[in-house]
Amino acid sequence: xxxxxxxxxxxxxxxxxxxxxxxxxxxxxxxxxxxxxxxxxxxxxxxxxxxxxxxxxxxxxxxxxxxxxxxxxxxxxxxxxxxxxxxxxxxxxxxxxxxxxxxxxxxxxxxxxxxxxxxxxxxxxxxxxxxxxxxxxxxxxxxxxxxxxxxxxxxxxxxxxxxxxxxxxxxxxxxxxxxxxxxxxxxxxxxxxxxxxxxxxxxxxxxxxxxxxxxxxxxxxxxxxxxxxxxxxxxxxxxxxxxxxxxxxxxxxxxxxxxxxxxxxxxxxxxxxxxxxxxxxxxxxxxxxxxxxxxxxxxxxxxxxxxxxxxxxxxxxxxxxxxxxxxxxxxxxxxxxxxxxxxxxxxxxxxxxxxxxxxxxxxxxxxxxxxxxxxxxxxxxxxxxxxxxxxxxxxxxxxxxxxxxxxxxxxxxxxxxxxxxxxxxxxxxxxxxxxxxxxxxxxxxxxxxxxxxxxxxxxxxxxxxxxxxxxxxxxxxxxxxxxxxxxxx
Numbered sequence: 001x002x003x004x005x006x007x008x009x010x011x012x013x014x015x016x017x018x019x020x021x022x023x024x025x026x027x028x029x030x031x032x033x034x035x036x037x038x039x040x041x042x043x044x045x046x047x048x049x050x051x052x053x054x055x056x057x058x059x060x061x062x063x064x065x066x067x068x069x070x071x072x073x074x075x076x077x078x079x080x081x082x083x084x085x086x087x088x089x090x091x092x093x094x095x096x097x098x099x100x101x102x103x104x105x106x107x108x109x110x111x112x113x114x115x116x117x118x119x120x121x122x123x124x125x126x127x128x129x130x131x132x133x134x135x136x137x138x139x140x141x142x143x144x145x146x147x148x149x150x151x152x153x154x155x156x157x158x159x160x161x162x163x164x165x166x167x168x169x170x171x172x173x174x175x176x177x178x179x180x181x182x183x184x185x186x187x188x189x190x191x192x193x194x195x196x197x198x199x200x201x202x203x204x205x206x207x208x209x210x211x212x213x214x215x216x217x218x219x220x221x222x223x224x225x226x227x228x229x230x231x232x233x234x235x236x237x238x239x240x241x242x243x244x245x246x247x248x249x250x251x252x253x254x255x256x257x258x259x260x261x262x263x264x265x266x267x268x269x270x271x272x273x274x275x276x277x278x279x280x281x282x283x284x285x286x287x288x289x290x291x292x293x294x295x296x297x298x299x300x301x302x303x304x305x306x307x308x309x310x311x312x313x314x315x316x317x318x319x320x321x322x323x324x325x326x327x328x329x330x331x332x333x334x335x336x337x338x339x340x341x342x343x344x345x346x347x348x349x350x351x352x353x354x355x356x357x358x359x360x361x362x363x364x365x366x367x368x369x370x371x372x373x374x375x376x377x378x379x380x381x382x383x384x385x386x387x388x389x390x391x392x393x394x395x396x397x398x399x400x401x402x403x404x405x406x407x408x409x410x411x412x413x414x415x416x417x418x419x420x421x422x423x424x425x426x427x428x429x430x431x432x433x434x435x436x437x438x439x440x441x442x443x444x445x446x447x448x449x450x451x452x453x454x455x456x457x458x459x460x461x462x463x464x465x466x467x468x469x470x471x472x473x474x475x476x477x478x479x480x481x482x483x484x485x486x487x488x489x
Contacts, residue, residue: 003061007043007085010053017042025071026086027079030357032364032419032428033451034076039066039086046091048164048172048218055216056170058085058481065168066483067212069109069138074356075365075450077145077211081485087216089138095119096219103226104161108219109140113347124300125224126345128156131261131399132271134354135347140220146209146448148410150259150344152252152402156223161195163220165207168477175203178221206476209448212483214476228258228297232307233340234314235328237288241376244290245400247322248372251294252406254317256310259295259344260402267397267414270359271343272334280359286333292325295341360395362419364428365412366435366454368444372409375400377442382413385438391415391424391431411444433457449487459488 007016017023018041027038040063045051058065064084071090073079080086092108093115099105100123107116114135120126128149130142143159162176174183176195196202206214238244244262251260263271268291269283270276294314296307318327329337348355356363370378383393397414415432417424436457440446449455459466466488473480473489480489 003057003063003085004041006057006061007041007054010057011043011045011050015044017044023086026068026088029073029076029079030362031074031076031451032362032417032425033432033453034079037079037081037083039080040083042086042088044088044091048166051087051089051166051216051218052170052172054085054087055166055168055481059168059170059479062479063481064484065216065481067109067216069141070112070136072134072137074134074137077450077483077486081483084481089216089218092218094219098123098125098224100125103224104221105224106219106221107139109138109217111139112136113139113142114350117346120224121227124227126227127222127224128159129345129347131401132344132348132355135350137347139222140217143220143222144208144210144217148401148403150261150401151225152260152405153255156225157404158195159223160204161221161223163204163207164218165203166216166218168215168479168482173203173215206472211448211486213473213486213489214482216482226300227345228303228341229300230298230303230307231338231341232296232311233329233337234292234294234296235331235337235340236292236294236318236322236325237328237332238290238292238322238325239288241290241379243322243325244292245372245375247292247317247325248400248402249406250317250321251314252402254313255405256296256314256317257294258297259293259341261344262290262292262398262400264398265289265291266359266394266416267399268331270397270416271355272331273358276358283333288332291331293337293340293344295344297341356414356416359397359416360418360424362417364415364417364432365450366415366432366439367410367412367448367450368439368446369403369408370411370442370444372400372402372406374442375409375411378411378439378444381438381442382435385434386415386431389427389431389434391417391427395424455487 023038023042026042027036064082066080066086068078069089089109092110094108097106113133116139128151130147149156162178164174195204265287269280273280296310298307387393395416399412401410417428433453446458449458
């Protein structure tokens with residue numbers, strides 16, 4: 001019996017694809033540095049039991065398995081680099097439990113940002129979004145990839161509280177308190193709200209940032225928060241990035257506000273422009289080089305009072321720490337900041353070209369973790385490396401996200417380019433590796449290498465860690481079937 005026949009027995013013939021035309025969308029990514037590669041089969045699944053049988057079959061046949069949670073592959077993590085079976089999880093869309101009292105929601109891997117937000121809003125809840133995620137991308141995958149939340153409070157640094165997964169050998173496993181006997185039954189007190197234990201091993205860590213190389217997550221409990229009753233948003237402009245980072249340090253030390261992020265003028269103009277031909281140039285001329293966006297949110301109880309004392313503390317800091325940058329409720333060239341809470345708490349609108357593709361048609365991301373105070377060094381180094389390689393630094397946007405109350409920072413460079421312009425593509429192919437080298441020279445920490453350029457360079461710098469990672473992979477995936485060709489595998 002062929003592999004296709006075996007797969008059809010598991011999920012039904014209509015859910016097994018091997019037609020090259022139908023599999024073409026699964027072969028592509030939005031990354032210039034992840035070449036297209038089609039799987040041998042695409043299998044659409046609906047349950048953990050089906051996934052388990054597919055993984056067991058792949059081990060028997062020694063065939064690669066690649067999980068894909070949605071049809072949006074920004075960094076190429078779901079491209080089947082060595083062919084094999086692509087497991088399409090996008091049909092697993094159950095939102096199984098909104099736990100208001102314990103502020104969490106249990107969702108399957110195929111639930112997208114556009115689907116989760118409206119459901120939570122019915123309960124006056126929300127998740128802590130990353131920056132304007134694609135509406136059709138997976139919520140679970142975003143958090144497994146360690147995308148930073150816009151709210152830098154410590155408790156939102158770990159959005160997943162527990163989950164169910166299929167190990168590369170085919171066993172079903174649950175993490176944290178979801179592993180308790182009777183989980184999910186009425187009256188069970190271990191409700192999946194705690195991610196660790198029992199004991200010293202934390203299996204969630206093996207899945208985070210693993211790009212599907214260590215197992216397949218079927219569902220996860222995601223932390224939620226009350227949707228603020230009242231909001232007040234501020235735009236704070238800066239000519240100097242070092243002054244901006246000092247402002248963030250001061251604000252985060254006082255635990256002021258909810259969403260807090262910094263954007264370069266290019267990124268902010270790209271996000272806010274209604275029409276890229278007419279509005280974008282005007283915004284770019286009006287905005288300062290750097291902008292700090294800060295949203296104050298009032299909780300269910302005494303919302304105005306909370307916003308009042310936070311604003312008072314914020315104005316005291318502004319007067320003493322960054323007096324040259326006033327608090328403004330107007331965005332230059334755009335209008336009121338009242339739009340920001342709604343904008344930042346939702347995915348990018350489905351009826352508009354995704355924001356990273358609006359400017360020139362394509363975007364290549366470079367991101368890492370470092371100290372917030374070193375942001376200026378990294379911006380200078382990356383822009384210089386790009387310029388020396390022939391890439392226009394004016395086409396690089398920057399996004400800075402403080403994490404854990406500014407104990408660290410996610411720094412992201414967005415290289416915008418026209419994919420139809422051979423000169424720009426060639427310049428980017430030279431500039432991107434040079435930028436990675438420049439960042440590594442400054443000791444950037446690449447917690448989730450997103451393509452082979454970053455992975456090869458980052459793992460070369462960490463030989464002992466790479467050796468340990470390969471040893472761990474061999475324990476949990478002895479046949480090497482799970483998404484080979486990613487990270488250092």
